[in-house]
Structures are given as structure tokens and as C-alpha cells.
Amino acid sequence: MCGIAGIVSFENRPVHDWELHGMCDAMTHRGPDDSGYFLSRRAGLAMRRLSIIDLASGHQPVSNEDQSVWVVLNGEIYNFQQLRHDLEICGHVFSTHSDTEVIVHLYEDCGTKCVEHLRGMFGFALWDERRQQLLLARDRLGIKPLYYAESAGRLAFASELKAILQLEDTGRDLNPRAAAHLFAFLTTPGDESIVEGVRKLEPAHVLIASAGRAPRIERYWDLNFEPDRSRPEEYFIEGVRSLLNESVRLHMVSDVPVGAFLSGGIDSSAIVAGAARLTSDRLKTFSIGFREPEYNELDYARLISRQFCTDHHELTLGSESFDSLEDLAWHLDEPFGDSSAIPTYMVSKLAAQHVKVALSGDGGDELFAGYDRYLVEQSERDRRRLPGLARTTLAAVARSLPEGFRGRNYLRHRALDGAERYLDAVTLFRLDGFLKLFTPDFAASLAAFHPVQPRAAQMRESRLHWLSTLQDADLRHYLPLDILTKVDRVSMAHSLEVRVPLLDHKLVEFAATIPPEMHLRGGAGKNLFKRAMRGIIPDAAIDRPKRGFAVPLSFWFRGNLRSQVRELLLGERTRRRGMYNTRHLETLLSRHEAGRNLDLELWTLISFELWYRTFIDGGIKRTMRARAARMGEAGRLVS
Numbered sequence: 042m043c044g045i046a047g048i049v050s051f052e053n054r055p056v057h058d059w060e061l062h063g064m065c066d067a068m069t070h071r072g073p074d075d076s077g078y079f080l081s082r083r084a085g086l087a088m089r090r091l092s093i094i095d096l097a098s099g100h101q102p103v104s105n106e107d108q109s110v111w112v113v114l115n116g117e118i119y120n121f122q123q124l125r126h127d128l129e130i131c132g133h134v135f136s137t138h139s140d141t142e143v144i145v146h147l148y149e150d151c152g153t154k155c156v157e158h159l160r161g162m163f164g165f166a167l168w169d170e171r172r173q174q175l176l177l178a179r180d181r182l183g184i185k186p187l188y189y190a191e192s193a194g195r196l197a198f199a200s201e202l203k204a205i206l207q208l209e210d211t212g213r214d215l216n217p218r219a220a221a222h223l224f225a226f227l228t229t230p231g232d233e234s235i236v237e238g239v240r241k242l243e244p245a246h247v248l249i250a251s252a253g254r255a256p257r258i259e260r261y262w263d264l265n266f267e268p269d270r271s272r273p274e275e276y277f278i279e280g281v282r283s284l285l286n287e288s289v290r291l292h293m294v295s296d297v298p299v300g301a302f303l304s305g306g307i308d309s310s311a312i313v314a315g316a317a318r319l320t321s322d323r324l325k326t327f328s329i330g331f332r333e334p335e336y337n338e339l340d341y342a343r344l345i346s347r348q349f350c351t352d353h354h355e356l357t358l359g360s361e362s363f364d365s366l367e368d369l370a371w372h373l374d375e376p377f378g379d380s381s382a383i384p385t386y387m388v389s390k391l392a393a394q395h396v397k398v399a400l401s402g403d404g405g406d407e408l409f410a411g412y413d414r415y416l417v418e419q420s421e422r423d424r425r426r427l428p429g430l431a432r433t434t435l436a437a438v439a440r441s442l443p444e445g446f447r448g449r450n451y452l453r454h455r456a457l458d459g460a461e462r463y464l465d466a467v468t469l470f471r472l473d474g475f476l477k478l479f480t481p482d483f484a485a486s487l488a489a490f491h492p493v494q495p496r497a498a499q500m501r502e503s504r505l506h507w508l509s510t511l512q513d514a515d516l517r518h519y520l521p522l523d524i525l526t527k528v529d530r531v532s533m534a535h536s537l538e539v540r541v542p543l544l545d546h547k548l549v550e551f552a553a554t555i556p557p558e559m560h561l562r563g564g565a566g567k568n569l570f571k572r573a574m575r576g577i578i579p580d581a582a583i584d585r586p587k588r589g590f591a592v593p594l595s596f597w598f599r600g601n602l603r604s605q606v607r608e609l610l611l612g613e614r615t616r617r618r619g620m621y622n623t624r625h626l627e628t629l630l631s632r633h634e635a636g637r638n639l640d641l642e643l644w645t646l647i648s649f650e651l652w653y654r655t656f657i658d659g660g661i662k663r664t665m666r667a668r669a670a671r672m673g674e675a676g677r678l679v680s
Contacts, residue, residue: 043101044071044200044533045113047086047166048208049175051252052194056080061087064197064204070372071115071200071533077101079111083252084168084175088113091536093398094140094296105145106134109170112148114141115200116163116185117540119291124158141165148176153249156261160291160546164242166198174251181262181546182404183231183244183521186529190239196250201530202234202374206656212238213657219375220649221490224470224478227378227645228522230492235375235652244521264516264549266509268556274569277555281548281573288545289315292400300325300396302388302539303351305341307567308402308411310582311574312542316400317349326351327392327399329384332359333593341585348579356391358384360597363605370651372534378469378645379523380592386531393535403524404543407515408552409570410560413587415511418463419561422507460500463511464493467519469645483620508557516549594640598633606630609647618653621646 046064048056061078065087072089079086079102088101094117102111118124121140124147129135133146140161147155148167153176162184167176177198179187189198192210199205206213214237219229229235231243242248245263250256293299293316301313303326317324326346330339339355346353362383369386370376392399406412457465465471472491476484496514503510525541532539542548555569562568571583598606609615610626626646633639 043088043090043113043115044068044204045086045088045115045164045166046197046199046204047084047113047168048195048197049084049168049250050195051083051250054194056083056085056195058085060208061085063207064199065089067204067207068199068201070536073536075100077113079104079113079168081168081170083173084170086111086113086166086168088115091397091533091538092297093117093538094138094294100137101139101141103137103139103141103145105149110145110148110167111170112141112144112165112167114144114163114165115187116161116165116180117538118143118159118161118163119294119545120160122294153247153259154261156247162540162544164200172251174249177242177248177250178261179242179244179246181245181264182516182525182544182549184525184529184541184544186526187242188234188239189242189248191256192238196256202236202239203371203656205239206236212236214238215657217486218490221475221487222492223376223378223649224475224487224645225468225492226518226522227469227641228526229375231518231522262546264513264553266505266513266553266557268506268509269554270556274559274572277559277569278573280551281570282577284545284548284551285311285542285573286315288542288548289400290319291545292540292542293319295398297397298322298325298395299398299400299540300327300392301351301400302326302392302402303328303342303345303353304402305338305343305345305582306402306585306587307571307574307578307583308405308543310345310402310578311405311570312400312402313345313349313351314574314578315542317351323350323352325392325395326353327388327395328353328355329388329391330355330357331384331593332357333596336591336593341582344579344581354391354395356387358387360601362387363597363602366647366651367655368534369531370648370655373527373530373648373652376645376649376652377527378641378648379527380594380641380644382527382531383592385527386534389532389535389537389539393532393537397536398538398540399532401528401539401541402543403528403541404520404549405567405570407512407520408543408549409555409567410508410512410557411567411570411587412515413566414463414466415508415561415566416564417466418507418511421462460497461493463500464497468493469642477625478622479620480622484622506557508560509553512557592640594644595633595638598640598643603634606643606647609650610643614654614658615650 050056058080065076068089072091074092075090077088077100086102102113104111118140121143124143128146135142147158156178163180164185164187165178186200188202188205190205190211197205197208205211216233216235216237219233219235222230233240246258246260248256248258301316303309303313328339328342330337454465472488475488500510500514528539559569574583616623629639
């Protein structure tokens with residue numbers, strides 16, 4: 042695991058070593074153990090390494106036998122041992138025992154299709170000196186990130202946005218399309234960043250660039266939901282068990298100790314059950330709780346820990362967690378509306394005190410239909426569809442009611458149908474909200490890119506079962522943009538590698554063949570996965586009510602953090618920015634303080650404001666110097 046960076050020049054503009062050093066210094070947290078550089082006339086590759094596999098000789102960049110192909114890898118290739126065996130039979134000579142080296146030899150045999158043979162999580166860059174060609178690749182599900190930007194005949198790339206912002210020719214303009222996506226869906230989009238001109242390589246894609254032609258982007262893998270109704274449930278139960286066991290075994294390969302996050306829910310408990318059987322020592326597990334009882338799930342985690350005799354560590358959080366917000370904004374790289382980043386940041390900090398690698402149960406809700414919103418959609422679909430006239434009348438009544446009137450949003454929601462209705466339930470600020478929340482010019486710039494209708498159009502084109510359509514949308518959008526982005530950024534903030542066994546692509550492909558009607562039964566989701574785990578983990582973990590990684594922000598924002606929130610959103614510094622309609626912000630805060638739960642709206646605005654202060658107002662290089670001074674570090678900075 043590490044942070045990678047690089048620059049390729051396809052014109053006569055040189056690549057400087059100090060540029061590569063500056064990019065890497067911005068990501069020291071991703072790889073505190075080592076650094077490495079490759080520099081030729083047209084290309085430079087760089088990395089910061091967190092040593093996990095082949096501690097002694099796994100230095101990067103790694104080359105092939107004649108040093109004509111070089112690669113830097115962020116991630117892990119879980120099938121590298123089998124790949125190495127096959128490549129050695131074909132005559133390839135290895136100089137290390139690392140997983141990274143299999144990529145260069147695969148490339149020699151398969152070219153850009155080498156990525157199709159990899160089983161793991163990765164973002165990598167490969168430079169072919171002979172062809173003068175760059176290959177960028179990202180794993181199938183989007184577990185590891187990869188940003189890139191083109192400017193003045195050069196293409197720069199990195200694991201984090203802040204590394205690309207070290208380059209003098211990278212602009213600092215806000216991307217309105219990304220900001221619109223943030224305020225609608227809590228995240229920036231899959232192919233663009235919050236900074237204009239800096240893009241993201243999407244999951245399951247490669248970018249191929251060479252002189253004299255525009256970079257081309259190709260998809261190398263896609264997930265197809267194709268239910269196999271010829272098989273009984275027992276076939277899928279056994280298949281899930283078998284593939285999950287295999288995946289956990291592969292994800293346990295490491296030359297350093299491996300632990301696991303443990304919430305006490307079915308997903309993390311299933312991972313802990315498999316991992317505990319495969320470790321000779323007691324598996325270390327890590328949990329986060331809250332002082333507010335209705336948000337605290339530590340009792341479930343302790344139950345699983347006792348069941349599998351883990352070495353359990355836990356931390357209980359209060360509103361003082363907000364003391365880490367500046368560091369959190371720095372590490373998230375972009376504004377981020379999911380407040381579960383706070384406890385995930387803290388549990389990663391806890392785990393990093395004991396291990397370098399932790400397993401996570403992310404992905405189970407998408408694969409096995411565990412989200413409550415799927416059940417809500419099922420219920421709304423089961424109701425008799427309202428005729429068009431009735432929906433039009435409801436919409437008119439809703440519009441006539443004053444904003445904040447109880448029942449207004451319900452009537453407006455009931456007036457919708459199909460994809461628009463589902464997306465309405467997961468949208469934070471709707472188009473009319475943009476127009477009220479921001480000043481007219483800024484609101485207009487965002488409203489032009491409001492993403493709900495394009496997303497709804499995509500969903501309407503689906504020919505899948507309605508549940509498969511929702512799962513597919515979440516696997517393509519919510520999982521990589523929210524869940525996996527959050528886990529990657531906040532875990533690497535503490536130099537912790539997090540692996541996600543449920544997202545092994547072999548298991549994902551198998552799950553996509555499960556008939557959707559096997560998932561939702563008896564008013565609950567994950568029916569098939571629950572049956573698969575019955576007898577493996579305690580019934581209490583299987584039958585407990587589902588609860589997301591909720592944070593008691595509503596209590597905190599009305600209590601100890603009330604003045605801090607008001608300063609962030611209504612203070613003079615924010616007002617001078619001229620983006621917000623401060624009267625409407627005041628209305629939102631007053632409603633929240635009066636008892637309406639608007640914590641998610643407020644948190645997203647806070648996250649945007651903190652990002653703006655960190656990366657735009659302060660200037661990223663000045664911010665790096667301030668952080669280095671605060672942490673007692675002497676980082677090399679681009680002058």
C-alpha cells in the first residue's frame with residue numbers, strides 16, 4: 042500500500058525531480074516507510090510506501106528485466122503468488138518477492154490487458170520506455186483512488202488530489218459540476234474532482250496515453266446482474282460461503298499483523314469469523330461507540346469479540362471528536378457529506394496503534410440488499426400507483442405549503458414516480474434548495490449541473506429487476522464515491538491499509554447471479570446472506586435491527602458544538618466568500634435547533650466550508666507548512 046504520483050510529458054517540457062518530491066511529500070501519510078523515484082527524459086514516477094508485503098526488497102518503482110517497463114502500485118494484488126508462478130514458468134525472472142512486480146511481467150505478455158488478470162485493490166501507473174506510453178489503471182470496484190490532470194502537454198497523476206495541487210500549473214478553480222453533485226448526493230462525481238481540470242479515473246477503467254494522440258480511457262470490466270433462477274437457494278448459500286472464505290484467506294496474506302474493524306453487524310462479524318480462524322494469534326478487532334446510548338453499538342461488537350476470542354479494542358466518542366475536523370478536511374481531499382467519516386477516522390486511528398492492516402465489512406449492503414431504502418422502495422412500489430392527475434394535484438398542494446411545514450416533503454415525494462421517487466429519498470438538496478441556499482450567481486452555476494435527472498434517466502433505461510437496478514446504481518455510485526472514498530482517505534491518514542473481502546470481484550460477480558427475490562423477505566433485507574451466515578456467527582448479529590454508522594450530530598449541533606457550527610456557517614469569513622444566502626442558512630440552523638434533524642445538511646455545508654478554508658483560502662502549500670510545523674515534521678515543499 043502506498044501513495045503514487047507521476048508526470049509524463051508528451052511535448053518538450055521537462056519533468057523535474059523536485060516536482061515529484063513535492064507531490065510525494067503531500068502524501069507522506071500514505072507511505073511513511075519508504076519513498077522511491079524513477080525519472081527519464083519524458084516521464085517521472087514516484088511513490089510513498091507503506092510496507093506490507095516483501096518488507097526487505099519490495100521497494101518501488103519496480104522494473105522488468107531490462108528496465109524498459111516501470112510501475113508504481115497503490116494497493117494489493119491478492120493473486121500475485123499464482124501469477125508469479127505462471128510467469129516464472131513462461132521464463133520471466135523476478136528480482137523481488139513483492140506483488141507489484143507481477144504487473145510489469147504481465148504487461149510484457151499481455152500489454153494493457155494485463156489488468157484483467159489482477160485480483161485485488163489497486164491504482165497503478167506503468168511507463169513503457171520503448172513505446173513512450175503511460176498506462177493508468179484502477180481496480181474494478183473503486184477501492185483505491187487515482188486522480189489525473191492534463192496541462193501544457195503534460196499529464197500528472199496521483200493517489201490524492203493534494204499531490205497534483207503541488208504542481209504550479211494546476212489551477213484552483215471550483216468545479217461547479219462537482220459542487221452540484223456534492224450538495225445533491227454528498228460526494229463529488231466519479232469522473233471529476235472538486236477542482237476544475239483535475240479528474241478521477243473511474244473504477245474498472247484504464248487510461249492509455251502516448252505522444253501525438255489524446256489519452257484514451259477504456260473500461261476493462263463490468264458487472265452484469267444476471268439472475269440464475271435455475272438454481273435453488275442452497276446453491277447460492279454454499280457459493281457465498283465458499284467464495285467469502287476464499288476471499289478472506291487471500292486478504293489475510295501479509296508480512297505484518299492484520300486486524301479487523303468490528304461493528305457487531307452481520308458484515309463485519311462475517312469477516313471477523315473468517316479471519317479469526319486463519320490467524321495463529323488472537324485477531325485484533327477495533328470498534329467505535331458513542332456516549333449517546335441510542336447511537337452506541339459496542340455491546341454487539343463485544344458479543345462477537347467474545348464469540349471468536351479476539352483481542353478487542355474500542356473507543357467511545359463524544360463531541361470532542363470535532364477537534365480533529367481540520368485534519369479530517371485535509372485528508373479527505375475533497376468536501377464530503379457523509380458524517381460517518383468522523384468515527385471511521387477515529388477507529389482507523391485506534392487500529393493504527395496496533396496493526397498496519399485492517400479488514401472491513403464494506404460492500405455487503407450493496408451485494409445482498411441490506412439498505413433500508415430498498416425496503417422503503419419495495420413498500421412504495423407495492424402501494425397502488427397514483428394516477429397522473431392525483432400526482433399532479435399532490436405536487437401542487439406541496440408547493441402551496443410553506444417551507445418547513447410538516448408533511449410538505451411527504452406530499453411532494455408521493456407525487457413522484459419511478460426513479461425520481463427513489464432518488465428523491467437519497468438527495469440532500471434538491472434543485473429548489475440550491476436556489477434558496479446560495480447567492481443567485483453561485484446557485485445558477487450549480488443548478489445547471491444538478492445530477493438527479495441524468496441519474497434518473499440512467500436508471501429508467503435499466504431492463505433489470507427493480508431491486509437489481511438499485512443495487513447496480515449503488516455499486517456504481519454510492520459505494521465507490523462515498524463508502525470506499527471515506528475508508529481509503531481516513532485510514533491512510535493514519536498509515537493504515539484497509540482491505541474489503543466482500544468486494545473481491547469473484548464474489549461480487551457471483552452475488553450478481555442471485556435472484557433478487559431471494560434478498561428481501563419478511564420485511565427485512567439480506568435474507569440469503571443471513572441464511573449463509575446462520576451457524577457461523579451468533580444469531581444476535583444476524584437478527585439485530587440494522588443501524589448504519591450514524592453519528593449523533595443532531596445532539597452535538599444543538600449542544601456543545603452550537604456556537605462552533607454557527608461560526609463556521611455564519612461567521613464573517615464565510616460571509617465574505619459570497620456563496621451563501623445567509624438568511625436561509627440562519628433559517629436552517631434555527632429549524633435544527635428547534636428540533637428538526639437537519640444535521641446532514643449542516644454537516645455537508647461544514648465540510649465544504651472546511652475544505653474551502655484548507656485548500657483555497659489558505660493555499661495548499663501554506664497549509665502543508667503549517668501542518669508540518671504543527672506536527673514537528675520538516676517536509677520538503679515545492680518553492
